[in-house]
Amino acid sequence: MSGLRFDPIRLPARCQELRREVREFLSAETRAGTFDPRDPESGSSTAREFSKRVGERGWIGMTWPKTYGGQERSFLDRYVVTEEMRVANAPTRHFFVADRQSGPTLIRYANEAIKDRILPAIVRGELCFCIGMSEPNSGSDLFAASTKATRCDGGWTINGSKIWTSNAQNADYMIGLFRTSPSSKENRRHGLTSFLVDMRLPGVRCNPIGQMSGQREFNEVVFEDVYIPTDHVIGEVDGAWKQATSELAYERSGPERFLETYGALVELIDFVGETSHPAVISGLGRLVAELHTLRRMSVSVAGMLEEGHEPVVEAAIVKDVGTVWEQGLPHRARDLAGFAETIERPYHIFEEKLGFYLKIAPKVTIQGGTTEILRGIIARGLGLR
Secondary structure, eight states: OTTOOOOOOOOOHHHHHHHHHHHHHHHHHHHTTSOBTTBTTTTGGGHHHHHHHHHHTTOSSTTSOGGGTOOOOOHHHHHHHHHHHHHTTOOOHHHHHIIIIIHHHHHHHSOHHHHHHHHHHHHTTOOOEEEEOOBTTTBTOGGGOOOEEEEETTEEEEEEEEOSOTTGGGOSEEEEEEESSOOOSSOTTTTEEEEEEETTSTTEEEEEOOOTTOOOOOEEEEEEEEEEEGGGEESOTTBOHHHHHHHHHHHSSSGGGTOTTHHHHHHHHHHHTTOOOHHHHHHHHHHHHHHHHHHHHHHHHHHHHHTTOOOHHHHHHHHHHHHHHHHHHHHHHHHHHTTSOOSSSOHHHHHHHHHHHHHHGGGGGTTTSOHHHHHHHHHHHTTOO
16 A cells, blocks of 8 residues: 555645636636536537637646647646636536547657647647547446457558447547457457547447436447548557556546536535534535545645656546545435525425436446446555455
8 A cells, every 4th residue: 555645735826826817717708608607508509619718728738748739837737727617617528538638648649740730729629539448348347348440451440339438429539449459368458459530430420328417428439340540540559558547547536526516515505505503514514524635635646647647546546536425415415405494495496406416426436437447446556456
């Protein structure tokens, strides 16, 4: 367990000035009708144009090299922007995956022609990415991926499918993990390769997966003889597993991993008002203390990324603990609200506002790696298996 780190990092003063700038920007966008902070789905139709305005402010690709349009700013700066966007329920879905993990993957492993063409467009907020990892018959067990990329004249042909692919229906590109050689008993990690896939290519089809919330978020992506040119291989053929685990350190550690149902806490605080009921006061205090702890852990991981580390285990812990917390938050909020019901604040109105968060809560322990897979990663990292 000596290798586990959560350094007590504090956000520097410059981050507070940046936080003020982001809040002013989001306030202006709210007044303009771009989105409603109390309605998580209100910005769906404006996400693409919102993305471009975020790009104009220099808040996409903040940590990337200036060569590719980035700002070479701190991961702590990026943390502040992400946190403010998430708390405000801003419509970040168009650019967020590209900013968080696809761009850094391309910077590290793609050829220069791809970098020069794709990365500046991401920074401008013009491109949307999705991630192709999980499959129908293997779930989060990436070692068992079977969707094949087969060599052909001038490139590769992909056949198979990916599942739970968030926002694939809107994505311009996918970074997908495909099997290019059989694994072996000695090395299950062998034989996986990452590809940059243009989602508009012939043979790519997105089938929606319904959700209780009514959202169109998850998809099954089917590939039928999809041709990928050789220069769209990302990194080493048959050796993408290390790339994938590095990528997941970015995906699993940010504030978005415990703030997706944060609105339930806001609704609870508004509902209970200045109640003096001891159960409500105690419950709110516990929720806020837990949220603060998660935030400190996430900031710590951002600091480690800033220093060039790959905190895969720490990121898995943030994701595991964070999503369990945010999954339970709407239910805990509903229980606490029951103690504070008054004639002035009838419970059924609060329940209506809480409904969206109750419906999306089940999915949060699936996206970004299931809880069971994450705990296996954590156990392995701690030397327990």
